[in-house]
Amino acid sequence: MSELLNYLLNPGHLDLIYFSVIGVLFSCFISFLPALHIYNVIGIFLLVVLKFEAAMAPMQLISLCIGMIVGYSILNTVPATYFGPGDESLSYYILPGADWLAKGRGFESVILTGVGALGGIILLAILAPAFVWFLPGLKSITAPHMFWIIGAVIAYCLLSEWPKGLSQSENCWTNFFEGWKYLGVGLITFLLSGILGFIVMAKTMVPIEFAFQSITPVFVGLFAIPWLITNIINIGSIPPQHEPESMELDWDLVRRGTFGGFLGGFFAAFIPIVTAGVGGLMAGHATAQRDGRLFVMSYGTCKTVYYVGSFLLFFIPGLSLTRGGLAWIVTPVVTSLTVKEYFLFVAIMIISAGFSFLLLIPFTRACIKLVKRVPYHWISVLALIIVVPAVYTFTGWGGMAIMTVATGLGLFPVLFQARRMNLMGVLLLPVCLNMAGYGNDILRFLGLL
């Protein structure tokens, strides 16, 4: 124990804090980039643009990554609330977030998610020693069953979408078709996204040197561009935002929100392909959440535990579980994983979370000022101008073609008010069927093999 403390309190590790702080500051910038999945963005910056892998010591690079992922997971709520969602994990938050924003309570919503996120980090830190004990067992139990667990997630996501509509016609069939219109769009969206996923995974049109970015145009098309188009078309403005002097919070809310969010985030971190949005939905239903504040706070915990937890899993000694792109990025620089490095990770994670939380209020105020000065739809136009050329730069015309198709699909749920989560079929369906061994049959059926 004393050896561990000496290691953690070694002044020689101050550089790691420095790099984690740099990572947090960098995440403020990243969180503005709409719908570029964080892991891919970090990949581009670290490996391609900055070539950090060669320039930094392994633990420094890891500290930078921890700072970025912790900072991103806490701070990305701010641009998501004021400018639209950043990626698919955030799309789950759009409706409640937009609702609070429309009521002038965007600031409150951001702080609640921040408190939730901080709660998630604290829980991760508390449970960190226990993870070493029980996660290897959990991994060995679930490893042969991952495909059907993902299958069950798919089944639940599809079955748990309920009909909408007023059903006020005197004709039963009119009411039936009105209700099923939304469900049908959801099912079609899921299926078409799944087919797109198979195509992208089997025959990517992205240049080979950017193969690790092959999923980026898909995500940009499915999640970013439809949202930006909606923002541009919508004639409206963000109402004046109220900044309360104090927040209405009690321990019961914090306890319930953090607990539910932690479950969802941990599930998403542990199970491959499942994202915070899907995990949050399931955990919200499992813990019977209804209160709006509870949902917002729980969401903050969920996405933080998902992003940070999936990276943390990689460092658990004896687990060898690589979840998420960030873990893959640091794989080449990590030679051995010891308990010391694991707890160093946890320490840097807590420091990064504290710093990110301190940044949250000034960052939110800055975004509110920006929204006041620049018309909302112009920010979306600017984002579109940044995103499309970025996709072209890194993925070429092939990527642009994929992005265009994905945009068409991404507009489906937006136009028909169906669940955007169905778009996750792009990963869930092909990965699930590939893991179950049916992937080649599907590819043969689609004429791709």
Place this chain on the structure above:
Amino acid sequence: MKGFTHFISGIAVASFFPQAVHMASQEQSFILCLGGIFGILPDTLDFKFAKYFHKSDFEIRPDPDDLDANVIANDVVKAINKAKETGRGTVQLHTMQLASNRWRSYTLGFDSKSSEVCVEIGPIVDTGQIPFEGTELKDPKRSVARVKVDDCEFYQQFDKKSQIAIMTGPCFEFVKRENGKIEIVFLPWHRTWSHSFTLGLLISFIVGIISFLTVGDGPNPELYTIPRWMLYPLIILFGSMVHIIEDSTGFMGNNLFYPFTKDRTNGLGLMSAAEAIPNFLFVWTSIICILFNLDRFRWAPDEVAAGISSQLAFWGWFYLLPLAVMAYYFFKGKREKAIKAVKTVDFDSQSGAEQETDVSVI
């Protein structure tokens, strides 16, 4: 119970079949998901199908430009009078959508003491049911109505007002009982045939015939006491049964032996369907059972190390401890509510139904 609770309970039930676990791990079979799908099926049938084909005797479509609570109350009384004459009467109340995110709300209640139907026109609300200040009707004669039903005594499990505001409005059935009382049945199309043992048995029987004709023995049949073809109907049957059993713990029961029984029974009333802790208790129990079963039924247990090294530690740390924490918070919550003398919101009943995003909780 929540849809997720039913879903994961169905999977948990399926995991008790060792052959199903082996099929999943060795043959990449999705058979365990079957339990989950049939676990949530009864609600799927109700809210995605049955709801649309239920015909009401009376439909109330209030005119938002000419609002009068008396008109609504009198229409409800017509349905009650029909029940008095013919034995049954149903009424569907519709919502009033004013704009994409604006709804005029109203409430309906039944006063058992005075045998009155009480209607109150409420404020305009948004889809999140947040009222807009100052939008209440100014004329008290038109905004509140209490219409007495002559020679009638109400019987209802819940004496709470039903808020009719957003999306689809509720449906009520009035049934004349042998003692002459008029029973008020909320959502008469819900938890009837779809939530019956008979339907579960029928589906299992049909699936059993198909699987008997199409499913072979599979590898190592000598290891199992149940033939492989029988797994499918059994998982379907137990998956749907666990839904019915879980629902029975709430206030609104099920029509267990439809069509041999005509009406829904009352639930045991042990817990409310939307309460967080009871829902999570079922979910957590299911997760623990699934993990325990996946581990003990792992393939080649002599060659593959167990994920659960100590069963005592597993059940103690992961089940008994969370159970104790849940019990603590559950009873603490009950005590606090009792002290505050606030009525618990019961989502089995009318009051919470329209506010619930996961309809299966109703």
